[in-house]
Amino acid sequence: MKAVTGKTQLVGVMGYPVSHTLSPPMQNAAIEAAGLDAVYIPLCVKPELVSQAVRGLPALGFRGANVTIPHKISAFEQMDHLTDEARIIGAVNTIRVEEDGSLTGHNTDCLGAIWAVENAGATVKKSKVLVLGAGGAGRAVAAGAAMSGASSITLLNRTVEKAEEVVQELRKNLPAGDKVSWKTGPLAGDFGGVNFSEFDVLFQMTSLGMKGKKELEFPVDRLSSHCHLLDAVYSPLETDLMKTGKNLGLPVTDGLAMLIGQGVESFKFWFGVETDPETMRTALMRTLNL
Numbered sequence: 540m541k542a543v544t545g546k547t548q549l550v551g552v553m554g555y556p557v558s559h560t561l562s563p564p565m566q567n568a569a570i571e572a573a574g575l576d577a578v579y580i581p582l583c584v585k586p587e588l589v590s591q592a593v594r595g596l597p598a599l600g601f602r603g604a605n606v607t608i609p610h611k612i613s614a615f616e617q618m619d620h621l622t623d624e625a626r627i628i629g630a631v632n633t634i635r636v637e638e639d640g641s642l643t644g645h646n647t648d649c650l651g652a653i654w655a656v657e658n659a660g661a662t663v664k665k666s667k668v669l670v671l672g673a674g675g676a677g678r679a680v681a682a683g684a685a686m687s688g689a690s691s692i693t694l695l696n697r698t699v700e701k702a703e704e705v706v707q708e709l710r711k712n713l714p715a716g717d718k719v720s721w722k723t724g725p726l727a728g729d730f731g732g733v734n735f736s737e738f739d740v741l742f743q744m745t746s747l748g749m750k751g752k753k754e755l756e757f758p759v760d761r762l763s764s765h766c767h768l769l770d771a772v773y774s775p776l777e778t779d780l781m782k783t784g785k786n787l788g789l790p791v792t793d794g795l796a797m798l799i800g801q802g803v804e805s806f807k808f809w810f811g812v813e814t815d816p817e818t819m820r821t822a823l824m825r826t827l828n829l
């Protein structure tokens with residue numbers, strides 16, 4: 540057990556519930572590997588107390604915090620400063636307490652998924668991106684792909700209106716001159732007539748394929764063999780979609796890499812140093828008994 544003293548820097552994750560979070564073992568392993576005197580703890584915060592908890596971070600001497608479901612939008616509203624990522628997405632998953640006690644809100648969910656596929660050899664810049672799902676994760680990844688210079692982004696969702704709203708909002712928030720070509724469609728039937736063979740990267744951001752949920756029905760065989768496939772689901776670590784993709788020879792990245800990607804970016808935002816992603820993965824695999 541690490542010695543925690545009055546000098547130990549504090550970081551944590553606010554969520555409700557927070558018992559399922561994998562961030563403490565992942566971030567504490569990175570802290571230890573970097574030789575920092577810091578500790579990362581889970582913070583169970585009821586929705587009606589989020590503003591008090593967030594505004595209390597400087598008073599409690601915290602260096603910063605992650606914010607997870609369901610607090611990402613409430614936290615956004617409490618920030619003194621926002622990074623471009625947080626402003627464009629309209630949600631905060633990482634807070635940094637500045638020297639003067641003000642709070643800067645950042646969003647590392649968007650770059651986490653981009654980091655994950657690029658770390659595995661894909662290039663998002665100038666590529667044609669397909670995002671399945673327009674919930675919190677789909678929205679963050681679509682924003683991340685746009686910020687990373689994707690040439691086109693197609694967002695398919697069960698509820699098409701939600702995909703349309705996300706695209707409308709992102710177009711409004713992205714800097715003027717943004718050149719992305721956006722498309723939306725349903726996640727079933729003829730998929731809005733999408734030409735699957737044109738995509739370079741596919742981000743699966745629905746909750747389908749999770750343990751206990753039904754599988755996603757998707758024509759993986761219509762993708763090009765160079766299309767890089769990332770599935771956000773990490774329980775199971777290899778979804779049916781990933782298995783099919785692998786069998787067809789597609790490059791495939793798992794959901795843990797996406798979790799690690801946002802963790803790497805949050806760590807850098809608080810401590811100003813890089814961390815070894817493999818340290819994070821080892822800690823996650825141990826925690827998940829994998």
Ligand code: NAP
Binds near residue numbers: 701799
């Ligand atoms: P969310 O905001 O609740 O969105 C859920 C998404 O899944 C929506 O697009 C929803 O479509 C779709 N969906 C749910 N049930 C469906 C069904 N029966 N048929 C078709 N579509 C369905 O959740 P989220 O936060 O975006 O998370 C989505 C997934 O990503 C979860 O599995 C989560 O664990 C995972 N995730 C992973 C990471 C990571 O680091 N690896 C990070 C964040 C999230 P509708 O809009 O039509 O309801």
